[in-house]
Amino acid sequence: MNQSLQGKRVLVTGGSRGIGAAIVQRLALEGADIAFTYHSREADAEKTIQSVHEAGQKAVAIRADSADPQAIISAVQHTVQELGGLDILVNNAGIGTFALVDDVSLAELDRIWAINVRAVFLATQEAIKHMPSGSRIINISSCNAERMPFAGGSIYAMSKSALTGLVKGLSRDLGPRGITINNVQPGPVATEMNPEDGEFSDMMKSVTAVSRYSVPEEIAAFVAYLAGPETGFITGAGLNIDGGLSA
Ligand SMILES: NC(=O)c1ccc[n+]([C@@H]2O[C@H](COP(=O)([O-])OP(=O)(O)OC[C@H]3O[C@@H](n4cnc5c(N)ncnc54)[C@H](OP(=O)(O)O)[C@@H]3O)[C@@H](O)[C@H]2O)c1
Numbered sequence: 001m002n003q004s005l006q007g008k009r010v011l012v013t014g015g016s017r018g019i020g021a022a023i024v025q026r027l028a029l030e031g032a033d034i035a036f037t038y039h040s041r042e043a044d045a046e047k048t049i050q051s052v053h054e055a056g057q058k059a060v061a062i063r064a065d066s067a068d069p070q071a072i073i074s075a076v077q078h079t080v081q082e083l084g085g086l087d088i089l090v091n092n093a094g095i096g097t098f099a100l101v102d103d104v105s106l107a108e109l110d111r112i113w114a115i116n117v118r119a120v121f122l123a124t125q126e127a128i129k130h131m132p133s134g135s136r137i138i139n140i141s142s143c144n145a146e147r148m149p150f151a152g153g154s155i156y157a158m159s160k161s162a163l164t165g166l167v168k169g170l171s172r173d174l175g176p177r178g179i180t181i182n183n184v185q186p187g188p189v190a191t192e193m194n195p196e197d198g199e200f201s202d203m204m205k206s207v208t209a210v211s212r213y214s215v216p217e218e219i220a221a222f223v224a225y226l227a228g229p230e231t232g233f234i235t236g237a238g239l240n241i242d243g244g245l246s247a
Contacts, residue, residue, distance in 0.1 A: 004228045006031035009083035011076060013037045013066060013123060014093025016044040018191035019140060022216030023090055024048050026224045028055035035060035035079035037072075037093060058083065066093045066119035067111060076126040088227045089127045091120040092140040094159075096193050098152045109155055116159035121166060124181070133178030136227050137170075139163050140219070141183035143242035149207045150200070160185075164238050171236030180235035184223060187242030189214045209244025 010027050014020040015036025021044070024036050034052050038045045038061065045061045052059035060082045064075040080086050094116045097108050120139055127137065144153055145160035163183050170181045188204040190196040190213045205211050222241050225231065240246050 003031040005088070005224070008032040008087040008227075009079070009085050010034045010088040010090065010227075011036065011079040011086060011123075011127070012090040012092055013072070013075070013119070014039070016041050016048050018193060019186070019189055019216045019219050020090075020092040021048045021051070022220035023092060023223050025051040025055065026217070026220035027088070027227060028052040028057040028059070030224050030228075031057070032088065033058035033083050035062060035083060037062045037064040037066070037075050039063075039065055039093070067114040069118070069122055072119045072122050073126045076123055080130045085132070086127055086130045087132065087135050089123060089137045090140070090223060091123055091137070093119065094140065096156055098156060100152050101154055104155055112155050112159050117162045117166070120163060124170065128174065128177070128179060131179055134232070135179045136231070137174070137179065137181040138223055138226050139167065139181070139183045141185045141238065143185045143187045143240055143245045145183065145185055145238060147246045149245070150203060167238070168236050175235060180232060182226060182234055182236070183238045184219065184226065185238050185240045185242060186214060186219050187240075187245040189216060189219055191216060207245055208242065209247050212243065214241070214243060
């Protein structure tokens, strides 16, 4: 690691496991102090804290349901208090709800919107009050924002493509302040949300060009690059890291 994030203060939402935990660990290895939120899995959050301490950095774990507007706003405020500011926000927390259109309930529709979209806006709105010029906002969207190669993904794809419009608009608001905002759009990544040995894994592999899943560390390496000092001209973009699924 080249420690390109030394002195930076980071908040990662949904950092207790999966892609978020890998991002937390990687950014800590790059020299940043990290706060992260989680929903309910205390033991996983403890492991993530440990990984930050092993990298020699400060860790703050915040239990905050992204579906609760006040909880996500308070998580940003708590991060600023504990770390002394905020330079990098990674909106990673998300849920995958997959069902054919006839089977989607109103509660599922509202919940995916609240967590995958509304919380991203609210965290960003609160974070920018504290962010200096040069700050970075990175949303973990999905290749399904642009391509949905199977049935049952309508509300997930809808939630992720909402982020496409969001970063285009926000890039214009935030550009004059020197803050960039982008979506990282992964293809299938082996996590609990999308297990590599799951029911749909053969189909998922078959729609990529490389016939395989990614691992959280590959996504985290890309996020570390985007969070770094050399990417100030990238903003308002949807960046695929999807093994060619969108090709
Ligand atoms: N895996 C894939 O194939 C894939 C592909 C493209 C995009 N993505 C996106 O990548 C992001 C991370 O996915 P993942 O695969 O790492 O998921 P995951 O393994 O299910 O992990 C989800 C993480 O988010 C947290 N979380 C879930 N609901 C939350 C809530 N309501 N409030 C706060 N935190 C919450 C969880 O906390 P707890 O541990 O406390 O439950 C956990 O830390 C998501 O936005 C997802 O849509 C994933």
